[in-house]
Amino acid sequence: MNTLRKERIKAAFKYTWPFYIISALIIGFGLNFIFSITHKTPAYKTLTVFVSGIVKDLKAFKKDTLAKYEDKELKSVTYIEADPSEGTYYTKLSVAGYSSADVLIIPVSKLENLNLSAFALELEDSLINEYCPGYTFYKQEEINYGIKLDKSIIEEYVYLPSEDCYMFLNATSVNLGEYSKKQIKEHDVALCVAKDWGM
Amino acid sequence: MFYSVDVSDEYKKAKSKFLRHSLIFSLIFALIIIGDVLLVYFASEDFTVNLIISIILTIIFAWGAIYYFVNVYGEINTRYRFFKGFESGIKPIEEIVFLKKEDELHYVNGLYVYRLYVKYIENLNEKEKIIYTLEPNLKYENGDKLTITTYQRILIQAEKHS
Numbered sequence: 001m002n003t004l005r006k007e008r009i010k011a012a013f014k015y016t017w018p019f020y021i022i023s024a025l026i027i028g029f030g031l032n033f034i035f036s037i038t039h040k041t042p043a044y045k046t047l048t049v050f051v052s053g054i055v056k057d058l059k060a061f062k063k064d065t066l067a068k069y070e071d072k073e074l075k076s077v078t079y080i081e082a083d084p085s086e087g088t089y090y091t092k093l094s095v096a097g098y099s100s101a102d103v104l105i106i107p108v109s110k111l112e113n114l115n116l117s118a119f120a121l122e123l124e125d126s127l128i129n130e131y132c133p134g135y136t137f138y139k140q141e142e143i144n145y146g147i148k149l150d151k152s153i154i155e156e157y158v159y160l161p162s163e164d165c166y167m168f169l170n171a172t173s174v175n176l177g178e179y180s181k182k183q184i185k186e187h188d189v190a191l192c193v194a195k196d197w198g199m
Numbered sequence: 200m201f202y203s204v205d206v207s208d209e210y211k212k213a214k215s216k217f218l219r220h221s222l223i224f225s226l227i228f229a230l231i232i233i234g235d236v237l238l239v240y241f242a243s244e245d246f247t248v249n250l251i252i253s254i255i256l257t258i259i260f261a262w263g264a265i266y267y268f269v270n271v272y273g274e275i276n277t278r279y280r281f282f283k284g285f286e287s288g289i290k291p292i293e294e295i296v297f298l299k300k301e302d303e304l305h306y307v308n309g310l311y312v313y314r315l316y317v318k319y320i321e322n323l324n325e326k327e328k329i330i331y332t333l334e335p336n337l338k339y340e341n342g343d344k345l346t347i348t349t350y351q352r353i354l355i356q357a358e359k360h361s
Contacts, residue, residue: 024262035249
């Protein structure tokens with residue numbers, strides 16, 4: 001009986017082996033999906049920076065940024081890089097930058113064609129006084145939107161264009177403290193970045 | 200010489216085994232689901248370890264389940280269904296002449312059985328056919344005339360004519 005059973009098991013394996021592979025794949029992807037959904041890092045613990053340039057050392061850039069803002073409960077840093085000389089620059093800016101970045105670094109030559117009120121936070125006087133007093137700003141229709149970037153701070157991580165660059169805070173970000181348009185107002189890491197990287 | 204399978208006893212055994220296996224499988228399945236839910240629930244933002252444990256556990260269970268359903272549960276279930284359907288099933292009674300019994304085991308309807316070659320008369324013509332028996336030591340010889348009852352071609356009862 002045992003021999004017959006072994007033969008049956010062998011014969012069955014010939015047509016059931018794909019199920020072993022398929023089940024492993026489904027389980028792997030399925031559980032990974034469930035874990036990712038249930039334990040997704042909240043937006044207020046994530047900082048996303050749109051960088052107009054080429055990142056040299058992404059690992060160090062992320063590590064140093066995380067270490068610097070550890071006290072702000074920051075768990076993850078994401079950089080969206082877009083080379084301003086590429087034809088797809090504006091597409092990347094509008095698709096990835098506007099929708100998900102907290103801070104956007106844009107060279108001055110690219111700002112002429114942009115309607116800043118569509119995505120950037122209007123820098124009120126109280127915000128300027130608290131986070132960036134005496135800094136240089138980029139204005140559009142007499143409203144302050146951009147803060148001049150101190151390129152020396154991030155130059156060791158990123159190849160930036162030779163011209164001046166400005167930082168813009170995304171109006172939809174949840175990391176804007178009391179200036180956020182969302183209900184969460186306790187997290188101001190984007191403002192701290194503007195404060196530290198601006199000049 | 201009279202041979203008979205105790206169908207009611209075999210049905211009880213098959214049913215009890217079927218229920219036992221179903222219960223054990225359901226319990227293990229429930230444990231795995233509970234384990235996975237707990238691993239998801241108690242995972243931190245860095246959930247890599249929990250994810251790996253959960254994937255390994257679930258894959259082992261899934262592979263075990265495939266093997267079990269194809270090779271073990273299928274056999275138990277078919278055997279149980281076979282005896283369960285016996286009461287209401289068609290059980291032809293025939294007059295046959297016993298020819299021989301093979302010693303090689305075969306798998307039919309969830310049962311491990313031996314082949315029997317028998318001769319019978321249909322429309323005044325002598326014909327041969329194969330039926331099966333559960334009994335390894337069937338004490339009939341070539342040429343014995345028997346009245347048999349079969350169910351799904353498996354010998355349930357046989358009585359030798361004098």
